Amino acid sequence: MKKILFSILAMAAMTAQGQEYFPNNDDISAVSKSMRALTGATIITSPGKKLENASILIKDGKIVDVGRNIKIPKNAVVEDATGTFIYPSFIETYADFGMTVPKNESRGQQYDEGRQGFYWNDHIRAEQDAIDFYEYDSKKAESMMKAGYGVVQTHLHDGIARGTGMVVALNNNGDDSQRILNNKSGQFFSFDRSRQTNQSYPTSLMGTMALLRQSHFDADWYAAGNSKTKDRSLEALNANKNLVQYIEAGNKKNVLRADKVGDRVGKQFVIVGGEDALEMVDAIKATNAQLILPINFPDAYDVTDPYQEWYVNLADMREWKQAPANPKKLADAGVKYSITTHGLKSPDELHAKLMRAMQYGLTADQALAALTTTPAALLNLSSSIGTLEKGKHANFIVTSGELFEKDTDVYENWVQGSKHVLKDRGLLNVDGTYEAIVNGDTYELAISGDAKTVKVMLDSTKLGSKIVRNDDWITITTSQKDADDKTYTRWSMKLTESNPQMLKGKVYLPNGIERSFVARKQADKKAEDEKDDDDKEDEADQEMITDLGNMTYPNVAYGSKTKLKAETILFKNATVWTNEDAGILENTDVLVKNGKISKVGKNLSAGGARVVDASGMHLTSGIIDEHSHIAIDQGVNEAGHNSTAEVTIEDVVDHEDINIYRDLAGGVTTSQLLHGSANPIGGRSAIIKLKWGYSPQEMIYDNSPKFIKFALGENVKQSRYQNGIRFPQTRMGVEQVFEDYFTRAQEYDKSRGDNNFRYDEEMETLVEILNGERYVTCHSYVQSEINMMMKVAEKYGFTLNTFTHILEGYKVADKMREHGAGGSTFSDWWAYKYEVNDAIPYNGAIMHSQGVLTAFNSDDAEMSRRLNQEAAKAVKYGGVSEEEAWKFVTLNPAKLLHIDDRVGSIKEGKDADIVLWNHNPLDIKAIPEYTLVDGIVFFEKSRDVSFRESIKKERQQLTNEMIMAKNKGLKTQLAKQSTKTLYECETLHW
Known part of the structure; x- marks a missing residue:
């Protein structure tokens, strides 16, 4: 019944302010039929006007x-607003206002059979409508109104597909x-799983992106009338596809990823995120996406302890310094x-964050536009909200001064x-320190917070004290501990506009004596001194802000101040080591020259x-x-299913991973970023050049x-998992997975x-394998499974490219030679788990022979930066020649990856991916002097030395600035270590 009523109310609200035929038993102030006027104010009708x-x-x-000389009818109720400022109320486009918080569930199961008639994956909940979860929250509305908001767009923040949102006016009197301006204002998505289900898939960001794509492909298929069963989730995706499409992404990289998903499914998303977008502003601008921008700038770290x-x-230090510049940039x-x-x-943090952004150059007009006209246009409500114009909703705030000034108060929100x-604008400001002499005793009354708090001193003794304000009347009660009992003194006074520097009234002493008193406001010398100090600190602070410090490519340690370019270099x-004849x-x-040899x-x-x-x-x-x-973000394994050929590492390449630079320092120029080994059929690979500082x-x-990555063995059958529940559980089950999926792929084709x-x-991916258009790298250990995998491949007419x-x-x-498979192995790992017990260090040499x-x-971030030493082990274990051993980490992997026409040897016309070593590269003392990719020097030993010195200086500078921020009383956070997970094949967490 509640859902039906909300729907009726919402539809009616779109055509009228309210049902005029409903009886009105509310206070007359709730819906006033008379004209009202505020006069004498400074009115900002829109940004810049x-x-x-x-x-x-x-x-x-x-x-x-609205205007300077408008005609006010005689019957209008007029309020003098002289000295105040009036602005359009703010519009929040991404809230969860009034939404019921869903229940948390632990993940684990693959399907929820109780959700028949909906999409197979419970994280796709497009059928959710915000209005079904909505209950107006007057307390939260008041907190948002105090921050300046008059309208919010809200939806249930749960799921990857979240359903529709609604637009609500924050009218506590209506x-x-x-209040409901639109009961279906947009369709919402995110990269976050639902809390209402424990369905295991997806377990990674790449899985989430794949699920978003597939659900939209399925919606198109469903719209064509192809389904024999009803699916309310897909129906909702289709029904709401012409609404504004929102997606919560997060950081700058995820903003680009969200836009990539949108491009694939034919949507231009409005993207929530990008607090660090200034670091990739050109790429983000190129998406043409509109952002909903969080401004939760980080607090300084408490770094007083070295x-x-x-x-x-x-x-993270740089982020603290640079993030407030993001809105301006x-x-x-x-x-x-x-x-x-x-x-x-809480919303009351908004003002301080905006003030911080404005210190970094954001103008008042830019801030106001981002809070009013831009969100109004996004919600398709520019004709009714966002500016103060004739015919629009009377949504405005009345303030004590210019909106974004430090001490400005919001008096009212209409x-x-x-x-x-929100605060009586007629109340006189009483804050300050007063001195009153009563019966020869000198009292000091320090009143603050618009008479919310008071500190009373009798000579040098602090008294217990409470204060109550009722309009212009103030009552203070003080207590003093005598020898026998507590005694109370009561002060009653009235403020006068004629002399705000003086408080007059009566004091009632503990002995019953009543006295008139006068309390005179004292010049606050301490406050003046503090103000002078603050002004000096503000000047220093502004100077610090003007210089954002190092902004590098990438914007982490060891990044370059400019994006590195190809050079013409002659090595004499x-x-x-040509790796050629x-x-x-x-x-x-x-x-x-020009990126080539x-x-x-x-x-x-x-x-x-x-x-x-x-x-x-x-x-x-x-x-x-x-x-x-x-260089992989938010999960190396999509472990939710036994086949995840739909996911791709290309979606989640992390260009800021410091291990890229470390690998360059070890002479690595190309890497195949593989999916993990959680399932028999894993995800697609990304083959990257280690172009540090590039997107x-x-x-x-x-x-x-x-x-694509396949996998066999212990990881796949979950023999080492504590709670493995997914098929397969045995090695013969692994074989059956391949049989089933390739049979399905043939039928699909x-x-x-x-x-x-x-x-x-x-x-589609599996058909590419069958057609020889996609190569397979297969995680493998035991000979029986290696033989099995080759037989399965031969049965279905394809060749295993590489056993890794x-x-x-x-x-x-x-x-393997007969089948045509290559081998990419470890140099000398053995006995680290049961299925490796028969491993020997001569393995590589024997396969080669x-x-x-x-x-x-x-397979390891540490080992990857010393693969030259791993190659040398083929000389020790098996007597492979130095020249052939070196090919184990250069030309041979290039051939395995089918890129040997471009890299892997020193040959005219090939890409200039080269390394200059100070010794024989197989020598343990060998260190790269230069590492080039496409003719760009991404690592240079002398530059690395200067990097280390500049990093020390920069850290010290930022440390000093954070200590300065703490000494000024600014909020700080505990020092914490932000570490990136070093993924291995079997890593299941982020």
Whole structure:
């Protein structure tokens, strides 16, 4: 019944202020039929438009007129607002106002059979309508009105697809027939799971993105009438697709990811997030997305303890300093956004955050637009709210001064013409320190907070004291502990406009004597001194703010102040490991130009080139890590299903991972970022160049070969999980998963011509494998499973490209060669779990000797930066030549990844992904002097030394500034260490 009533009220509210035929037993102030006028105010009708000594006339909740010389009817109720300012009330576009908080559930199950008639995945809850969860909250409304808000868009913040939102006026004097401005204002999405279900899928960000895509593909299929069953979730996705589409993303990287999903499904999302967007402002502007921008700038860290200071990484220090500049930077770049209180602990923090942003250059007009006109346009309500114009809702705030000044008070918030008094603007300001002499005793009365608190001193003794204010009357009760009992003195006084520096009244002493008194306001010398100090500190603070410090590419430690570009470089007299038929060349020159290896030979010259004397050094192609898990955000495994071919690591490449720089320092230039090994059919890979300071998309190989991760063994069958419940649970079950899915893929491929063909991203990927368009890297250990996997592949007509780990490869090398599979293994890992008991360090050498294309990989962020030393182990264990061993981490992985036409050797025309080593690269003493990717020097040993010095200086500077902030009394947070998870194959958490 409640849901039906809300729907009726909401529909009526869209055409009228309220049902006029309803009986009205409310206070007459709730819905006033008379005209009301506020006169003599400074009225800001919209950003940049100010009217001095102006009036606003309202009736029936609407603005009748506004201006300097408007005609006010004789029967109007007139309020003198001289000295005040009037602004449009704010509009919140992303709230959970009035929503019922859903129950938390633990994750675990794969499907909820109780949700028949809805989408198969319970995190897609598009059928939810905010109005069904709505109950007006007058207390929360008042807190938002105090912050300046008159209208909020609200929805249930739960799920990946969250359903529709609604727009509500914060009118505590009205009812929902008036307040509900739109009962379906937009369709909402997020990257967060629902708390109303324990369905396990998705467990990662890439899984969430895949689910968002597939649910939209399914909605299109459903809309064409192809489904034989009813699905309320898909019906809702389709029914609401013409509404504004919102998605909560979060940080700058997720803003770009959200837009990428939108592009794939044909939607331009309004994106909630981007508090750090200034670091990628050009890329975010290029999305053309409108943002709903949180302003929850971080507090300074308490770094007074030098031992705790080192817990805070440089990126977090920079964020504290630079984040308040974000709104200004976005505004200047032309990125359209509305400001939200989302993320703040309470709406009353809004003013302070805005003041901070304005210290960093955000103008009052830009701030006001982001709170009024921009959100009004976003909600398609510009014709009724957002500015103070004739015919619009009378939604405005009355303030004591200019809105964004430090000491400005919000007196009133008028919503739909209904007045909400937040602070009586007629009250005189009584704050200050007064001196009163009564019966020869001198009392000091220190009143603050508009007479909310008082401190009373009798000579140097502090008295117990309470204060009560009733309009202009003030009563103070003081107590003093005598020898026998407590005694009370009562003060009663009235403020007078004629002399606000003086309090007059009567005091009633404990002995019953009544005396008249006068308390005179004292000059606050201490406050003046503090003000002078504050002014000096503000000047220093502003100087500190003007300089945002280092903004680097990427904006973390070891980032460059400018985006690095390709250079023309001539390396002279190096020992060049070509990995080609020419072998190792002594005293040879290599010219790098336009990102390519231009020439290889002796006595080369190039006018204007940067010349590097490489005498006594070794020049090689860059190391290629065939199996890596660095540079991945929010989950390396999508563990919710036994097949997750629909997910891709390309969605979650983290270009700011410090391990990229560390790998460059170890000579690595290319990595295949693999999905983990939680399921037999895992996710798709990302093959990246380690272009430190470039965006994720710029790092991914253009025309990148297509790869996917398969897995066998203990991880897949969950034998080491404490609560593994998902099929398969045995090795024979793993085989059956492959059989089932490839049979389905064959049937799917045959169904393409059917009228009811349903596009399935997972099946599309498996069909690519069957058609030889996507290569498989398979996590493997035990020979029986390696044989099984090759037989399954041959049955379905495809070839396993690479067995990775493959620690029993020496047992089946002949069969691998016959099948055409390569092996990417560890150099000498063994016995770290049961299925590795038969591993031997000669594995790589034996596979190589049997004609298997063999590589060494890392699978580990620590090992990946010393893969040159791993290659050397093939010399020790098996007697592989140095030249061939070096190919284990360069040319061979390039061939396995099908990029050897571009990288992996020193050859004219190939990409200039090269490393200059100070020793033989297989020597334990070998350290890169230069590491280049596409002819760009991303690591240079001398530059690294200067980085370390500049980082020390920058940390000290930021530490000093945070200590200064704490000494000024600003809020701080505990020093904490922000660490990135170092993913391995079996990592299941973020």
